[in-house]
Amino acid sequence: MNFVANKSDLKVVGTRPVRPDGMDKVTGKAQFGADLTLAGTLVGKIKRSPHAHARIVAIDTSKALAIPGVKSVITAADIPDIPSEEAFVGEGPTNFRDQSLNCIARDKVLYEGHAVAAVAATSSAIADAALAAIEVTYEVLPHVIDVEAAMAEDAPILFEGMITQGVDPKPTKASNIVKKVAFGHGDWQAGMAEADVVVEGKYDTAAVHQAYIEPHACIASVNPDGQTTIFASSQGQFMIRQYTAKILGMDIADIRVTPAEIGGGFGGKTIVYIEPLAVAMSRQAGRPVKIVMTRDEVFRASGPTSGGTIEVKIGAKKDGTITGAYAMVKLQAGAFPGSPVAPACMCAFAMYDLKNVMAEGYDVVSNRAKVAAYRAPGAPISTFAVESVMDELAIKLGMDPIDLRMKNAAKQGTKASYGPVFPVIGFEEVLEAAKAHPHWTAPLGPNQGRGVATGFWFNIGGESSASVFVNEDGSVSVVSGSPDIGGSRASMAMMAAEVLGIPYEKVRPIIGDTAQIGITGVTGGSRVTFATGMATTQAAERAVDELKKRAAMIWDISPDAVDWKDGEAVPAGANAGGFDPLPLAAIALKAAKTGGPINAEVSINAQGAGAAFGAHIADVEVDPETGFVKILRYTAVQDVGRAIHPSYVEGQIQGGATQGIGWALNEEYIYDKNGRMDNAGFLDYRVPVASDLPMIEAVLVEVPNPRHPFGVRGVGEVPIIPPMAAIGNAIKAATGMRLVSLPMSPPKVRAAFDAAKG
Amino acid sequence: MSKIHVTTTVNGEPAEFLCEPQESMLDVLRDTLKLTGSKEGCGSGDCGACSITLDGRLVCSCLMLGVEAEGHSIGTIEGVARGDELHPIQRKFLEHAALQCGFCTPGLIVAVKALLEKNPNPTETEARFWIAGNLCRCTGYDKILRAIMDAAAELRGEVAA
Numbered sequence: 001m002n003f004v005a006n007k008s009d010l011k012v013v014g015t016r017p018v019r020p021d022g023m024d025k026v027t028g029k030a031q032f033g034a035d036l037t038l039a040g041t042l043v044g045k046i047k048r049s050p051h052a053h054a055r056i057v058a059i060d061t062s063k064a065l066a067i068p069g070v071k072s073v074i075t076a077a078d079i080p081d082i083p084s085e086e087a088f089v090g091e092g093p094t095n096f097r098d099q100s101l102n103c104i105a106r107d108k109v110l111y112e113g114h115a116v117a118a119v120a121a122t123s124s125a126i127a128d129a130a131l132a133a134i135e136v137t138y139e140v141l142p143h144v145i146d147v148e149a150a151m152a153e154d155a156p157i158l159f160e161g162m163i164t165q166g167v168d169p170k171p172t173k174a175s176n177i178v179k180k181v182a183f184g185h186g187d188w189q190a191g192m193a194e195a196d197v198v199v200e201g202k203y204d205t206a207a208v209h210q211a212y213i214e215p216h217a218c219i220a221s222v223n224p225d226g227q228t229t230i231f232a233s234s235q236g237q238f239m240i241r242q243y244t245a246k247i248l249g250m251d252i253a254d255i256r257v258t259p260a261e262i263g264g265g266f267g268g269k270t271i272v273y274i275e276p277l278a279v280a281m282s283r284q285a286g287r288p289v290k291i292v293m294t295r296d297e298v299f300r301a302s303g304p305t306s307g308g309t310i311e312v313k314i315g316a317k318k319d320g321t322i323t324g325a326y327a328m329v330k331l332q333a334g335a336f337p338g339s340p341v342a343p344a345c346m347c348a349f350a351m352y353d354l355k356n357v358m359a360e361g362y363d364v365v366s367n368r369a370k371v372a373a374y375r376a377p378g379a380p381i382s383t384f385a386v387e388s389v390m391d392e393l394a395i396k397l398g399m400d401p402i403d404l405r406m407k408n409a410a411k412q413g414t415k416a417s418y419g420p421v422f423p424v425i426g427f428e429e430v431l432e433a434a435k436a437h438p439h440w441t442a443p444l445g446p447n448q449g450r451g452v453a454t455g456f457w458f459n460i461g462g463e464s465s466a467s468v469f470v471n472e473d474g475s476v477s478v479v480s481g482s483p484d485i486g487g488s489r490a491s492m493a494m495m496a497a498e499v500l501g502i503p504y505e506k507v508r509p510i511i512g513d514t515a516q517i518g519i520t521g522v523t524g525g526s527r528v529t530f531a532t533g534m535a536t537t538q539a540a541e542r543a544v545d546e547l548k549k550r551a552a553m554i555w556d557i558s559p560d561a562v563d564w565k566d567g568e569a570v571p572a573g574a575n576a577g578g579f580d581p582l583p584l585a586a587i588a589l590k591a592a593k594t595g596g597p598i599n600a601e602v603s604i605n606a607q608g609a610g611a612a613f614g615a616h617i618a619d620v621e622v623d624p625e626t627g628f629v630k631i632l633r634y635t636a637v638q639d640v641g642r643a644i645h646p647s648y649v650e651g652q653i654q655g656g657a658t659q660g661i662g663w664a665l666n667e668e669y670i671y672d673k674n675g676r677m678d679n680a681g682f683l684d685y686r687v688p689v690a691s692d693l694p695m696i697e698a699v700l701v702e703v704p705n706p707r708h709p710f711g712v713r714g715v716g717e718v719p720i721i722p723p724m725a726a727i728g729n730a731i732k733a734a735t736g737m738r739l740v741s742l743p744m745s746p747p748k749v750r751a752a753f754d755a756a757k758g
Numbered sequence: 759m760s761k762i763h764v765t766t767t768v769n770g771e772p773a774e775f776l777c778e779p780q781e782s783m784l785d786v787l788r789d790t791l792k793l794t795g796s797k798e799g800c801g802s803g804d805c806g807a808c809s810i811t812l813d814g815r816l817v818c819s820c821l822m823l824g825v826e827a828e829g830h831s832i833g834t835i836e837g838v839a840r841g842d843e844l845h846p847i848q849r850k851f852l853e854h855a856a857l858q859c860g861f862c863t864p865g866l867i868v869a870v871k872a873l874l875e876k877n878p879n880p881t882e883t884e885a886r887f888w889i890a891g892n893l894c895r896c897t898g899y900d901k902i903l904r905a906i907m908d909a910a911a912e913l914r915g916e917v918a919a
Contacts, residue, residue, distance in 0.1 A: 016855070025857055025863050026860075027795070027864075034788075213797075213895050215798070263797070263860070263861025292798075294801060295801060295802065647901070648855055650855075652858075658899070659895070682802070682893060688898075689893065690885075690887075690899040691883075693898065693899055696900045
């Protein structure tokens with residue numbers, strides 16, 4: 001299908017209908033991961049390490065197994081010891097062995113909360129008793145938590161064989177540094193020499209959790225012949241199937257995964273933690289096993305994203321032209337390799353058209369939970385530093401901060417700092433909309449300040465499958481492989497309805513299990529409306545082609561002589577014959593007589609995802625007594641390509657911005673001296689609540705992506721990138737103080753006031 | 759330990775169940791009565807996903823014991839709609855797209871219903887503080903507040919239903 005350039009040609013796309021799954025979700029009927037119970041279901045629970053770093057000397061499960069009602073106890077000895085194998089599953093590169101060892105520790109525990117054994121029992125109380133009866137003998141090892149400490153010469157080493165990749169010459173000694181990455185072009189040092197003004201700074205950010213409200217949950221059932229079914233909450237049923245098969249040495253075809261409704265993920269549900277354990281125990285016990293994490297387990301053993309340190313240096317001419325830019329990003333990976341240091345470096349300067357730019361970074365393991373993807377992985381971390389330094393640069397140059405960004409803005413044809421040349425992008429349009437917004441010039445009161453910051457995310461395409469079934473009565477079922485995490489059923493139905501020319505209400509979108517639809521990548525990377533939307537659109541087009549053929553058969557004319565208009569087959573012209581239009585329902589009714597059922601399935605690897613940019617304006621009031629920062633007003637401007645369902649696009653932006661506000665002001669992992677997390681609950685790990693916030697105004701700028709039939713760009717990830725710097729810049733404007741460490745919580749703001757007083 | 763017999767009312771209907779003395783009302787609702795609309799997000803009263811009413815008063819069912827239901831009246835998300843007719847709060851949540859993943863939604867709707875029964879004309883700030891115990895990680899609360907204010911207006915008869 002050709003790109004629909006003219007918005008007025010669209011009848012369904014761009015409207016705001018009620019989502020198809022809404023009724024289930026407001027009445028409590030929707031089935032999330034923990035909501036399904038099968039006959040004979042056992043309660044599965046996990047024994048976790050109390051130590052941050054220790055060797056497992058012995059595990060004695062005999063006492064647990066002797067408890068009546070205990071049906072299975074497993075350790076790593078019950079799981080194949082699989083070799084190291086790199087793969088691309090979920091939202092990024094991964095290693096199957098690391099995933100296996102993260103699900104259940106083999107020789108060493110690498111963080112507090114690391115799983116060492118699991119039990120399945122007839123009741124929760126019996127499972128608890130069994131966990132307590134498992135005896136684990138540890139040899140406690142020295143641990144290391146913070147990234148720069150983990151990089152030190154004398155740091156405790158997590159992996160004896162880890163030799164840093166990407167540095168020349170190759171090191172001879174093991175360290176916690178997994179690899180070094182570098183992205184850029186030109187000569188950044190020469191660029192600094194050309195500059196009239198150079199600004200630099202060192203920033204740090206805390207590890208933060210995705211904090212989806214639904215804990216990880218699954219139920220698995222294995223038959224004696226090995227046929228396995230899993231019902232689980234995740235961002236990808238195919239991802240669960242692939243990991244579980246690999247970790248347990250099973251054939252993929254023997255596993256069928258049904259996606260539960262998912263209670264939030266934000267990247268954190270793109271890997272497995274519990275499904276392989278539930279399957280292994282169900283196999284032993286011959287009964288279904290259900291595992292539901294507690295909130296404490298979610299914090300200690302799943303997610304979060306990296307904290308890290310970022311050093312940034314930017315040089316510019318007096319007129320604001322940036323001559324050189326450099327960043328050094330060091331990120332915590334947690335206990336296994338895989339921090340988002342590469343995207344952090346790639347996104348750091350992607351907003352700008354730069355001749356001389358370099359971003360380098362290190363991926364560093366330490367004794368924390370293995371990081372998982374979190375909304376635009378890495379970009380918020382590096383962007384906090386870059387956009388804070390840009391603010392300092394604007395102050396030093398005496399320039400309006402939006403004008404400074406406009407002066408250097410990336411545009412079509414810009415060679416991006418991470419390599420490619422940008423096609424049609426909308427960053428300048430975003431900056432213009434931010435500057436023109438009444439918020440930018442609204443008056444402020446005492447102790448109040450306004451900040452602006454921007455952000456970039458690639459967005460991705462990838463593997464997606466969708467089927468369109470034309471039912472006998474002219475209603476249409478659309479099956480796709482993408483779990484619906486925030487309203488994507490609505491956009492699939494809307495795009496199918498648009499192509500078919502029928503009302504939205506006539507289309508029922510369904511999320512297929514792994515046996516019902518072709519392979520589809522995870523709901524992540526802001527890809528579903530783009531990539532699965534493209535598969536849906538193409539499947540609907542093929543259905544239209546078939547409908548036209550059937551009409552031609554009924555009329556006994558050539559299919560080329562049939563057009564499709566507003567849900568009806570019509571003769572293409574006067575020469576085709578004087579037939580009355582045949583509506584979709586009339587053709588569907590005769591399907592049996594014209595060749596059988598009318599369906600189309602499309603599986604693609606979608607290319608041409610459109611990058612997107614955002615600019616956020618934040619007003620804060622800082623209380624000099626307490627250091628409390630209140631968000632007074634917040635506006636988030638973003639190029640969304642084209643909004644299929646504008647309400648859910650706004651919702652993504654509002655929600656992403658709010659997560660960024662939490663990251664900026666409150667959220668952090670806090671460890672005690674033994675490397676144990678001190679705040680593993682919502683009381684002490686404080687996500688934003690309704691009373692913390694004003695309304696979040698989402699401004700949709702539409703610069704359509706010509707590579708998608710309806711112009712879609714991904715929207716979900718960009719909005720979490722700018723908030724930290726926007727708020728830091730607002731605090732600077734309100735107080736004159738530059739805060740360089742997240743979260744900018746009351747104790748840190750107070751300390752900054754005290755330091756400023758001297 | 760033997761189970762305790764509890765006689766209570768759930769969503770206006772008489773109900774009986776057996777539960778362990780230490781069992782939470784949330785576990786009774788989900789596991790025994792199969793009312794899985796109430797969710798467990800934390801188990802410590804911090805997230806509000808398990809919100810129910812006890813004689814009309816909003817409580818976290820994870821912090822209440824099943825035995826405490828004896829002789830009282832419990833309201834859950836499953837009792838909010840009347841037959842096939844949604845409560846205006848539910849309808850407004852849909853119209854305003856006030857949910858994304860939908861996991862916090864049952865608890866929020868129960869909480870908002872309790873708010874509007876107590877205070878039919880809340881300010882936006884009052885509504886924000888009332889639902890401050892109901893965490894939503896997806897929406898940023900903006901559309902939830904719009905749905906609440908719109909539902910309140912409709913329930914006061916200020917706009918046509």
